[in-house]
Amino acid sequence: MAAVVRESGAFGGLLYVLPSDGDALRLVLVAGVPEEIAAPWRRIALTDPMPVADAVRERRMVWIGGQEEMARQYPRPALVLPYEFALAAAPVASDTALRGGLVLLWPGGRPGRLDRGEREAIESGCRRLGGLLQRAADRGDPVVPADRPRMLPPTAGRSLSLNEAAVVSAFVDRLPGGSCALDTNGRIVFITPAATGLLGRDAASLLGTLPWESLPWMDVPQVEDRYRAALVSRRPQTFTVLRPPDVWLSFELYPDPSGISVRIRRSDPAEEAPAAPSVPAAGPSRATLLYHLMHLAATLTEAVGVQDVVEQAADQLLPALGAQAMVLMSSEDGRLRILGHRGYPTELTDRFDGIPLNSDVPGSEVLTTGVPSFFPTFADLRRAYPSTVHEDGMASWAVLPLIASGRPIGSLLLAYGHRRVFPPGERAVLTSMAGLVGQALDRARLYDAKDHLAHRLQSALLPHTLPRIPGLRIAARYLPAARGLGIGGDFYDLIRLDAHTAGAAIGDVQGHNVDAAALMGQVRTAVHAHATVGASPADVLARTNRLLTDLDPGLFTSCVYVHLDLAGRRACVATAGHPPPLLRHADGRTELLRVPPGLLLGIEPDTAYPALEIPLPHGSVLALYTDGLVEAPGVDPDDATAALAGLLEHADPADLDTMADTLIRHAPTPGDDIALLLISPGD
Numbered sequence: 215m216a217a218v219v220r221e222s223g224a225f226g227g228l229l230y231v232l233p234s235d236g237d238a239l240r241l242v243l244v245a246g247v248p249e250e251i252a253a254p255w256r257r258i259a260l261t262d263p264m265p266v267a268d269a270v271r272e273r274r275m276v277w278i279g280g281q282e283e284m285a286r287q288y289p290r291p292a293l294v295l296p297y298e299f300a301l302a303a304a305p306v307a308s309d310t311a312l313r314g315g316l317v318l319l320w321p322g323g324r325p326g327r328l329d330r331g332e333r334e335a336i337e338s339g340c341r342r343l344g345g346l347l348q349r350a351a352d353r354g355d356p357v358v359p360a361d362r363p364r365m366l367p368p369t370a371g372r373s374l375s376l377n378e379a380a381v382v383s384a385f386v387d388r389l390p391g392g393s394c395a396l397d398t399n400g401r402i403v404f405i406t407p408a409a410t411g412l413l414g415r416d417a418a419s420l421l422g423t424l425p426w427e428s429l430p431w432m433d434v435p436q437v438e439d440r441y442r443a444a445l446v447s448r449r450p451q452t453f454t455v456l457r458p459p460d461v462w463l464s465f466e467l468y469p470d471p472s473g474i475s476v477r478i479r480r481s482d483p484a485e486e487a488p489a490a491p492s493v494p495a496a497g498p499s500r501a502t503l504l505y506h507l508m509h510l511a512a513t514l515t516e517a518v519g520v521q522d523v524v525e526q527a528a529d530q531l532l533p534a535l536g537a538q539a540m541v542l543m544s545s546e547d548g549r550l551r552i553l554g555h556r557g558y559p560t561e562l563t564d565r566f567d568g569i570p571l572n573s574d575v576p577g578s579e580v581l582t583t584g585v586p587s588f589f590p591t592f593a594d595l596r597r598a599y600p601s602t603v604h605e606d607g608m609a610s611w612a613v614l615p616l617i618a619s620g621r622p623i624g625s626l627l628l629a630y631g632h633r634r635v636f637p638p639g640e641r642a643v644l645t646s647m648a649g650l651v652g653q654a655l656d657r658a659r660l661y662d663a664k665d666h667l668a669h670r671l672q673s674a675l676l677p678h679t680l681p682r683i684p685g686l687r688i689a690a691r692y693l694p695a696a697r698g699l700g701i702g703g704d705f706y707d708l709i710r711l712d713a714h715t716a717g718a719a720i721g722d723v724q725g726h727n728v729d730a731a732a733l734m735g736q737v738r739t740a741v742h743a744h745a746t747v748g749a750s751p752a753d754v755l756a757r758t759n760r761l762l763t764d765l766d767p768g769l770f771t772s773c774v775y776v777h778l779d780l781a782g783r784r785a786c787v788a789t790a791g792h793p794p795p796l797l798r799h800a801d802g803r804t805e806l807l808r809v810p811p812g813l814l815l816g817i818e819p820d821t822a823y824p825a826l827e828i829p830l831p832h833g834s835v836l837a838l839y840t841d842g843l844v845e846a847p848g849v850d851p852d853d854a855t856a857a858l859a860g861l862l863e864h865a866d867p868a869d870l871d872t873m874a875d876t877l878i879r880h881a882p883t884p885g886d887d888i889a890l891l892l893i894s895p896g897d
Contacts, residue, residue, distance in 0.1 A: 215227065215229055215243050215245055215343070215366060216245065216366055217339065217342075218316070218318070218335065218336065218338075218339025218340075218342070218343070219245050219246065219318065221335040221338075221339065222302075222318055222332050222335040222336050222339065223320065223332055223335075224246070224302075224318040224319055224320050225246045225319055225320065225321060225448055225471055226244075226245050226246020226247045226318075226319045227244075227245050227246065227316060227317055227318045227319060228241055228243070228244055228245075228247075228252055228255070228266075228316070228317040228363075229241070229242055229243035229244075229306070229314065229315075229316055229317075229343065230242065230258065230266055230270075230306075230314045230315045230316070230317070231313065231314040231347065231357045231358055232260075232270060232312060232313060232314045232315070233358060234311070234351070237259060237260050237261075238257050238258060238259045238260065238525075239257070239258045239259075239260065239266060239267065239270060239314060239315055240256070240257055240358045240359075241255060241256045241257070241258075241363045242314075242357060242358060242359055242363050242364065243363055243364050243366065244363050244364070244365050244366065245365075245366040246319065246366075246368070246398070246471065247319065247398070247445065247446070248398055248399045248400065248445070249362065249363070249365055249399075250399075251295075251442065251445070251446070252363070253533035253534065254294065254509045254513075254529070254530055254533065254534070255291075256362075256363065256529060256533060257525070257529045259522075259525070263288060263289075263290060264288060264290070264291065265278060265287075265288060265291075265301060265303035265317065266303040266315040266316075266317050267315075268303070269303035269304055269305050269315050270305045270306075270312065270314070270315040272846055272849075273305050273307070273312070274305070275302060275303070275304045275305075275333070275336065275337075276301075276302065276303040276304075277300075277301075277302050277327065277328060278300060278301040278302075279300050279326045279327065280298060280299075280300060280322065280326075281296065281297065281298045281299070281322070284301070289512070290509075290512045290513065294509040294512060295442075295446060297322070297442065297443045297446040297447045298322025298323065298447045298449065299319055299320065299321060299322050299446050299447050299448075300319070300320040300321075300322065300324055301317060301318070301319055301320070302317070302318045302320075302328060302336060303315060303316070303317045303318075304316050304318075304336050304337070304340050305340065306340045306343045306344045306347065307340070307341075307344045308344040308345055308347065308348030309344075309345075309348070310348065311348070313343070313344045313347040313348065313351075314343075314344075314347065316336070316339070316340055316343065318336065319446070321447060321448030321449065322447040322448070322449055323449070362533075368397075368398050368471055368472045368473070386406055387406055387407070387408070389477070390479060391408060391409075391412070391477055391478050391479030391480070392405075392406050392407075392408035392409025392410070392411065392412045392413075392477075392478040392479070393405075393406045393408070393409055393475065393476065393477055393478065394406065394409045394420075394476045394478070395473055395474070395475055395476065396425075396441070396473050396474040396476060397472075397473045398445065398471075398472070398473055399424075400424050400425070400438075400441055400445075400474075401422055401423060401424055402420050402421055402422065402423055402424075402425060402428075403421070403422075403473070404421075405417050405420055405421065409476075409478050412457075412461075412463055412478050412479070412480070413429060413457070413463075413478070414457060415428070415429065425437070426438050431455065431456065431457055431458055432455060434455065436453050436455070437453060437455060437465075440452070440453045440465075440467060441467065441474070444467040444468075444469040444474055445469055445474065448469050448470070449469070450466065450467060450468050450469070451466075451467040452464065452465065452466050452467070453465055454481050461480065462480065462481045463478055463479070463480060463481060464478070464479050464480070464481035465477070465478055466478075509530060509534075510526075510527075510530040510531070510534070510647060510650055510651075511650055513526045513529075513530055514526055514527070514650055514651065514653075514654035515654075517654050517657075517658055518658065518661050519658050519661055519662050520553055520554075520655065520658045520659060520662055521553075521554060522658060523542070523651065523654045523655050523658045524542050524553055524554030524555075524556075525554070526654075527540065527542065527626075527651050527654075528540050528554070528556035528557075531628065531647060531651075532556060532557065535628065535644070535647075536630065536632075537557075537628045537629060537630050538557050538608065538629055538630060538631040539555070539556065539557030539558045539606070539608065539627075539628075539629040540555060540556045540557060540626065540627065540628055540629070541554075541555040541558060541563060541577065541626070541627040542554045542555065542616075542624065542626055542651075542655070543577045543578075543581060543624055543625045543626070543627070544581070544616075544623060544624035544625075544655070545571055545581055545582075545624070548570060548571055549568050549569060549570055549571060550566060550567070550568065550569050550570075550571055550575065550577060550578050550581070551567060551568070552564070552566060552567040553624070553655075557629070558606065558629075562605070562606065574599050574600070574601045574602070575599070576589075576595070576598070576599060576602075576611070576613040576627070577613055577625045577627055578625075580613045580614065580615050580622070580625040581615070581622055581624060581625040582622070583615075583622070584615045584617060584621070584622035585615065586612070586613065586614045586615055586641070586644070586645055586648070587611075587612070587613045588611075588612050588613075588636040588641060589610060589611045589612075589613075590610050590633060590634055590635055590636060591609070591610065591633065592604050592609070595611060606629060607631075608629040608630060608631060609630055609631060609632050609633045609634070610629070610630040610632070610633050610634035610636070611627065611628065611629050611630070612627075612628045612630075612634075612636060612641075612644055613625055613626070613627050613628075614626045614627075614628070614644055614645055614647075614648035615645075615648065615652070616648055616649075616651055616652030616655055617648075617649050617652045617653075618652045618653050618655065618656035619656065622652075623652060623655060623656055623659075624652065624655055626648050626651060628644070677706075677707055677708070680707075680708040681708060681709075681710045683708070683710055683716050683780070684713075684780075685714075685780040685895060685896055686716060686778065686780060686893065686894075686895065686896055687870055687893075687894045687895075687896040688708060688870065688891065688892065688893055688894075689870035689871050689873065689874040689890075689891075689892040690706055690708075690874070690889075690890065690891050690892070691874045691875075691877075691878050691888070691889070691890040692704065692706070692887070692888070692889050692890075693842070693878060693881070693887065693888040693889075694887055703721075703722055703723025703724065703730035703731060703733060703734040703769070703771070703887070704720075704721070704722050704723075704734070704840045704842065704887035704888065704889040705719075705720070705721050705722075705723075705734045705735075705737070705738045705889060706718075706719065706720045706721075706838070706889045706890075706891045707719045707720075707738055707741065707742060708891070709742055709745045709746060711745065711746065711748070714779070714780050714781040715777065715778060715779055715780065715781075716778045716780065717745040717746075717754075717775065717776065717777055717778065718775070718776045718778060718836075718838060718891060718893055719738070719741045719742075719745070719754075719773060719774065719775045719776070720773070720774050720792070720838040720839065720840060720889055720891050721734070721737055721738070721741070721771055721772060721773035721774070721792065721815075721840075722771065722772045722773075722792065722840045722841065722842075722887070722889070723737060723769055723770075723771045724769045724770050724771065729767070729769065730769060733767050733769050733771070734771075736761075736762075736765070736767075737758060737762070737771050737773065737815065740757070740758040740761050740762075741754055741758055741773065741775060744757045744758060745775070745777075750777065750786070750788075750825065751775045751776065751777050751786050751787060751788035751823070751825045752788050752822065752823045752824065752825045754775045754788070755773060755775055755788050755789075755790050755812060755815065755823040756821065756822065756823055758773070758815055759790065759813075759815045759816065759817075759818075759819070759821055759823075760819050760820075762815050762816035763816055763817070763818070763819040764819075765816075766816075767816065769816065770791075770814040770815065770816045770817060771790070771814060771815040771816055772789075772790055772791040772792035772793075772814055772815070772840075772841075773789070773790045773791075773792055773815055774787065774788070774789045774790075774792045774794075774795060774809075774838055775787075775788055775789075776795070776836070776838070776893070778830070778893070779830075780895065783829060783830050783831050783832065783895055784827060784828065784829055784830055785827075785828050785829075785830045785836065786825050786826070786827050786828075787807060787809050787825060787826050787828065788809065788812065788823045788824065788825040788826075789809045789810075789811055789812060789823070790812045790813065790814055790815045790823060791811065791812065791813060791814035791815075792840075793839065793840070793841050793844065793855070794806055794807050794808065794809050794811075795807045795809070795836055795837060795838050795839075796836075796837040796839075796855075796858065796859055796862055797828065797830075797834060797835070797836055797837075798834060798835040798836075798837070798862050798863060798867060799831075799833075799834055800831060800832065800833030800834050800867075802863050802864075803863070804859040804860075804862050804863040805859075806855060806859065807826060807828060808826070809824075809825075809826045810824035810825075810826065812824065830895055831895065832895050832896075833867060833894075833895075834867075834894065834895065835862065835867050835870070835873070835892055835893070835894045836892070836893040836894070837858075837862055837877075837890070837891075837892055837893075838890070838891040838892075838893070839858075839877075839888070839889065839890045839891070840886075840887065840888060840889045840890075841886065842881070842886035842887050842888035842889075843858065843877065843878075843881050843888050843890060844857075844858055844881075845886060857880075858877065858880075861876060861877055861880055862877065865877075867894060870892045870894060873892060874890055874892055877890060878890060
């Protein structure tokens with residue numbers, strides 16, 4: 215990791231691992247940035263709108279050249295890190311599997327594109343990392359940390375002799391004002407006597423501390439924000455702050471890979487834009503809490519289901535608040551329901567799932583009253599709930615109401631491994647964060663209800679089973695889009711016509727909503743009806759087209775219809791604006807069928823649809839599919855179709871189910887629905 219950061223010219227990076235049985239990337243290694251900045255992105259789902267998720271999912275390098283480009287393409291990280299820096303994200307793969315993703319960071323103001331050497335360094339580094347992760351997996355070694363990612367130490371500066379150190383110290387002391395040095399985590403590692411005089415504290419009480427924690431008047435968002443800006447952009451930053459009662463101090467920050475040098479001097483407030491005075495605060499700094507609050511808000515706006523809310527809340531809240539465990543609860547028919555948890559064993563949470571709401575349990579009471587509860591010690595918890603048994607090993611607890619539309623819809627339990635005092639300011643922040651979770655949960659429950667209804671509609675419109683036809687082997691797959699309602703207009707069908715003939719259809723209605731699904735049902739019914747009365751493929755499409763133009767649904771449909779002559783081992787194919795089928799011959803050679811294209815259904819009422827006759831001998835496989843199987847951002851459709859043909863060529867034609875699974879598994883993570891129908895003449 216250190217080598218790829220150095221060779222690419224980046225100042226830092228984050229390495230993610232994709233577990234073999236997971237759908238989310240896990241952060242395992244951080245270089246060049248503090249853990250606190252990386253904490254909100256410890257876990258990134260493959261469907262998240264984040265550069266590394268796109269890079270891994272689409273198996274391509276993602277480059278973000280600056281703040282404006284980040285805001286345009288990825289607003290969530292741009293909102294939380296509004297600084298000038300460049301970023302590259304690339305997939306990490308071994309020879310056999312996708313292993314994770316790599317993010318590299320450059321200072322702001324660098325050239326707009328990666329040069330050839332930088333790109334080669336990244337690609338070579340990803341290959342080396344992929345090989346290391348592959349060997350670790352082969353040995354059975356764990357690659358995902360149990361608690362937090364490993365932090366690579368910064369590159370050490372040049373060591374000074376005693377004489378050089380004395381000269382440097384004298385040089386610094388002669389400069390006007392005071393000076394100090396911060397490490398990459400923001401802690402004071404060096405300070406001059408002049409600086410301690412300006413700050414009003416002795417060196418012993420400042421060394422090793424964060425300025426905004428040891429100096430309460432520096433706990434204002436602007437101070438820590440400028441520190442973050444210097445660290446992320448690698449550019450100098452300045453700010454002015456009031457040291458009570460009336461001393462204005464100006465700070466100049468100069469960053470490099472080993473930390474930040476700071477100059478401090480008295481300032482005229484009329485010449486600077488001062489930071490507002492602050493009052494002492496306990497717990498995380500105000501800027502840190504605002505940082506995580508913004509990230510939580512941005513993340514939860516994109517949560518689309520209850521489990522998504524659970525995962526996002528756990529990913530953000532636990533590292534932000536220093537908590538070790540979380541439980542998200544709601545009510546159902548007068549009983550407590552556990553929606554999700556993190557940090558607790560399932561067997562423990564299962565014991566509380568389904569208990570009556572009037573039980574002597576904190577989460578139950580908060581859910582019914584909407585009033586938060588805070589327990590700094592188990593003795594406090596025991597006084598409020600005498601029957602409680604201390605079985606989770608935690609030291610402090612907060613139980614917060616999840617409020618939506620002015621009423622409690624659930625409760626959130628946060629548990630801490632070390633004692634927490636919960637001062638008033640922190641209680642307010644915790645309650646605010648729980649409010650964001652409550653609003654997201656309310657939206658997610660509505661989404662899940664709509665999604666369930668939509669899937670019931672889709673399953674009712676698609677064939678439950680395909681008919682068994684002697685002399686024909688088939689395999690079918692349907693995969694809904696990863697985003698939206700998860701339903702759409704893709705369909706397939708197999709139609710028994712008589713003892714020796716059958717019809718097969720596959721199509722795609724424009725859109726991914728209930729209207730598309732409803733029209734899909736009408737198209738499938740029309741194709742089925744026209745086929746069963748003996749119409750030719752050209753007539754099946756022409757008659758269905760006239761029906762759609764009469765209905766004028768405002769949506770267009772692509773479709774392929776195939777008439778199968780099982781006795782003559784031949785097929786007749788007609789297409790309406792649909793991706794052409796692939797034919798795998800018995801010898802393995804695979805070709806794209808050049809069927810004369812016809813217009814999409816529903817555009818012009820009097821459209822002719824030419825047909826193509828092809829032999830379909832024993833051992834051949836005809837593959838009908840929708841465009842979701844081959845389309846991906848940044849990928850040429852012809853190249854994607856050729857890759858699909860290659861997979862078909864090397865698959866075993868004797869096992870159509872395995873062949874179908876292989877084709878689906880290598881499809882891009884669907885932004886579109888995928889339907890697949892494999893047909894092979896049998897004995």
